[in-house]
Every structure is written in C-alpha cells, then in structure tokens.
Amino acid sequence: MRTVRAIDELRSALTPARREGRTIALVPTMGALHEGHISLIRRARRECDVVVVSLFVNPAQFDEHSDLERYPRDERHDGELASQAGADILFAPTVDEMYPAGFATSVEVLGPTERLEGVSRGSEHFRGVSTVVTKLLGMAQPDVAYFGQKDAQQLVVIRRLVTDLNRPVRIQACPTVRERDGLAMSSRNARLDPAERSRAVALSEALRAATQRAAEGERSAEALLDVACAAMLARGVQPEYLELVDPETLQPRDQLTREALLAVAARVGDTRLIDNAILRPSAASSEAALKSGTPHDERLPRKAIA
Numbered sequence: 001m002r003t004v005r006a007i008d009e010l011r012s013a014l015t016p017a018r019r020e021g022r023t024i025a026l027v028p029t030m031g032a033l034h035e036g037h038i039s040l041i042r043r044a045r046r047e048c049d050v051v052v053v054s055l056f057v058n059p060a061q062f063d064e065h066s067d068l069e070r071y072p073r074d075e076r077h078d079g080e081l082a083s084q085a086g087a088d089i090l091f092a093p094t095v096d097e098m099y100p101a102g103f104a105t106s107v108e109v110l111g112p113t114e115r116l117e118g119v120s121r122g123s124e125h126f127r128g129v130s131t132v133v134t135k136l137l138g139m140a141q142p143d144v145a146y147f148g149q150k151d152a153q154q155l156v157v158i159r160r161l162v163t164d165l166n167r168p169v170r171i172q173a174c175p176t177v178r179e180r181d182g183l184a185m186s187s188r189n190a191r192l193d194p195a196e197r198s199r200a201v202a203l204s205e206a207l208r209a210a211t212q213r214a215a216e217g218e219r220s221a222e223a224l225l226d227v228a229c230a231a232m233l234a235r236g237v238q239p240e241y242l243e244l245v246d247p248e249t250l251q252p253r254d255q256l257t258r259e260a261l262l263a264v265a266a267r268v269g270d271t272r273l274i275d276n277a278i279l280r281p282s283a284a285s286s287e288a289a290l291k292s293g294t295p296h297d298e299r300l301p302r303k304a305i306a
C-alpha cells in the first residue's frame with residue numbers, strides 16, 4: 001500500500017488504472033479505523049480493482065471544537081489496518097492541501113440536512129461533509145464510493161448531492177458493524193469509560209425493542225417510539241432525538257406502512273452517539289390491513305385521524 005499526501009500525486013497514481021479501464025473504489029474515513037471501516041475496505045477490495053482509502057479528519061464538519069481536538073488519531077496504525085484489509089492507496093492529505101489559502105467554496109444540500117443531525121449539530125456539519133465528499137470524489141474520481149449505513153442521514157445527503165451534481169459514481173451503502181452486545185462501532189466509543197460503555201448499549205437496545213414490536217405487527221410510530229424510548233430510559237440514557245422517518249426525505253412518519261428509518265442520537269457522558277435501523281411493517285400487520293379492506297399504503301396517518 002502506498003501513502004499519498006498530495007492531490008496531484010493521487011491523480012497521477014490513478015491515471016494508469018483509469019486508462020486501462022480498471023475500476024476504482026473510494027472509502028472515505030476520518031481514521032481511527034475499526035471493524036466498521038474495515039468492512040467497507042474489504043468490500044471495496046472484493047468489488048473493485050483499485051482501492052483508495054482516504055484518511056482526513058475534516059475540521060469543517062465538526063460543530064464542537066473539543067470534539068475535533070479529542071478525535072483519536074493514529075495514522076501509522078490506521079495504515080497497517082487499511083493495508084491488511086486490502087487498500088492500495090492511503091490518501092492522507094494535510095488540512096492545507098484540502099483547504100488551500102483563500103478557500104471560499106462550499107456544497108450545501110438542503111432538504112434532508114434540515115432534520116435530525118442537521119438540527120442537533122447545525123447546518124455547518126453537513127455543509128462540511130458535503131463539501132469534503134464532493135472534493136474527494138473529484139480527486140479520486142472513483143467508480144464506486146463506499147459509505148456505512150451507520151451514518152444513515154449522511155448516506156441520504158451524499159446520494160442527493162451525487163444525483164444533483166451529476167457525479168458519475170455509484171454510492172454503495174454497507175451494513176452497520178456492531179459489537180457483540182449490539183453497540184454500533186464508532187471511533188468515539190473509545191472515549192466511553194466502563195460505566196458509560198455499558199449504558200451505551202441503550203441505543204441499539206431501543207432499536208431492537210422497536211424492531212421486535214414492529215415484527216409483532218405494531219404500526220403506530222407513537223407506540224414504536226414509546227417502546228424504544230422506554231428501553232433507553234431503562235439504561236438511564238435520554239435520547240437527544242428518536243424519530244421514525246421516511247428513509248429518503250427524512251420527514252417524520254406516523255405509521256409504519258412501508259419501510260421507515262428509526263434514527264436515534266444520545267449523549268452518554270460527554271460522548272455523542274448515533275444509531276439507526278430500518279423498520280418494515282410485518283407480514284402479519286399487512287395481512288390484517290388487507291383483511292380490514294384498507295390498502296395499507298393509503299391509510300390515514302394517526303395525526304390526520306385525530
């Protein structure tokens with residue numbers, strides 16, 4: 001694996017592959033690599049000819065200065081892990097290389113950024129993400145870029161910008177990798193002390209409780225959110241947000257009549273964690289809706305009935 005710091009060097013390293021028609025994968029990361037990142041790199045290795053892993057802690061997407069300062073960094077170890085997982089190029093630019101003096105351009109996706117993380121973290125967060133991802137796509141010009149479902153809203157935003165800006169790249173979502181107890185892997189988990197670490201399972205337990213209730217036939221968002229919230233409070237964790245939303249627009253949903261995204265954020269100690277699950281109406285509840293003669297996609301949402 002070759003480590004590259006300059007954008008020109010990355011371009012020239014990829015030119016022969018592009019000329020020969022080999023497929024290029026990009027896996028953007030902020031480092032502190034864990035099994036979640038590794039699963040993206042391994043998949044890229046299986047599916048493409050050349051694998052570029054970018055490692056850049058992007059100051060523009062941090063809404064809290066202390067979060068940026070405390071972000072774990074260990075490039076040497078990250079390089080070893082990326083190489084073992086099959087990366088060909090580790091692209092690790094400096095802040096000055098990414099943001100040259102006088103930098104004045106940003107990419108702003110409206111709509112899906114105005115909810116959930118966009119509310120909690122402010123509009124700068126997704127502006128920072130959208131700008132850096134647009135730049136990385138321009139630098140590596142990959143055929144496929146790999147992102148984790150763990151950051152579900154980020155995926156929605158990136159798909160939106162790729163469509164809107166006509167970027168010739170396929171965005172591949174990859175499943176969330178979890179610890180044995182269900183906690184979604186995250187670079188920020190390292191900051192949890194042992195007591196916080198055991199409470200942190202509250203987020204995945206909430207998702208599991210709601211998924212279970214949906215499988216039993218529950219369709220009311222209110223009821224599903226109640227059961228999820230109760231699971232979190234039982235661990236002493238207060239949700240910052242806990243919402244059932246449309247997986248594409250991220251608008252709130254009142255009924256689980258078709259696939260929906262259950263998204264949660266919470267602080268455990270000083271560490272802010274997010275997680276999500278896709279919920280589907282159970283076959284049992286679809287049958288009940290059909291028997292009642294109501295096409296389930298046309299049922300009125302609860303609020304409209306009230």
Ligand code: AMP
Nearest residue numbers: 029030031036147148150151176177185
């Ligand atoms: P980050 O370094 O946190 O910016 O994450 C880089 C990429 O890894 C993003 O596409 C994340 O969604 C993805 N990722 C982070 N955690 C996980 C996880 N637990 N499972 C799968 N993908 C993940």
